[in-house]
Amino acid sequence: MVHDDNVYFRTGTSSRLLVDSEDQLVAFEVSWQMMQHISSTVIRGAVVVVSEVDKVAELDAMPYLDFAPQQQNVWMRIAPNEVRGRRLHVIDNTPWRDK
Numbered sequence: 768m769v770h771d772d773n774v775y776f777r778t779g780t781s782s783r784l785l786v787d788s789e790d791q792l793v794a795f796e797v798s799w800q801m802m803q804h805i806s807s808t809v810i811r812g813a814v815v816v817v818s819e820v821d822k823v824a825e826l827d828a829m830p831y832l833d834f835a836p837q838q839q840n841v842w843m844r845i846a847p848n849e850v851r852g853r854r855l856h857v858i859d860n861t862p863w864r865d866k
Contacts, residue, residue, distance in 0.1 A: 768831055774810060774847065775817065775826055777840040785841060788814050795845055805855045810847040817842035 768775050774795055778784045793814045798807040817823055826842050 768826075768829060770826070770829065772847075774812075774845040775842055776845075777831075777842055779835070780839045780841055785816070785843070788843075790815060793845060800857070803857045805857060806852065807855075808850065808852040810845060810851075811849040812845045812847040814843050814845045817844050 790813060792811065794809055794811050796807060796809045798805065800806075817826065823842055
């Protein structure tokens with residue numbers, strides 16, 4: 768989720784992402800297609816574990832989709848220092864599987 772000019776996401780307490788990326792520069796991409804356009808946004812920044820109790824409680828209280836409710840999770844934050852985006856026009860919108 769995007770909140771207070773940062774990107775927040777959750778990952779498992781034993782995930783490789785948590786172990787390998789703490790305090791590292793990372794890239795995070797979001798893409799979507801609407802009708803005849805495809806948009807992509809990439810942010811780059813350092814990722815850190817959110818450990819402040821008040822901030823964790825604030826994030827937990829926000830609406831988000833929980834894909835693994837039985838799993839122990841931690842919140843991570845990316846403070847973007849670079850944001851790039853592009854929008855592509857789709858000429859043929861026929862799904863590849865229908866060709």
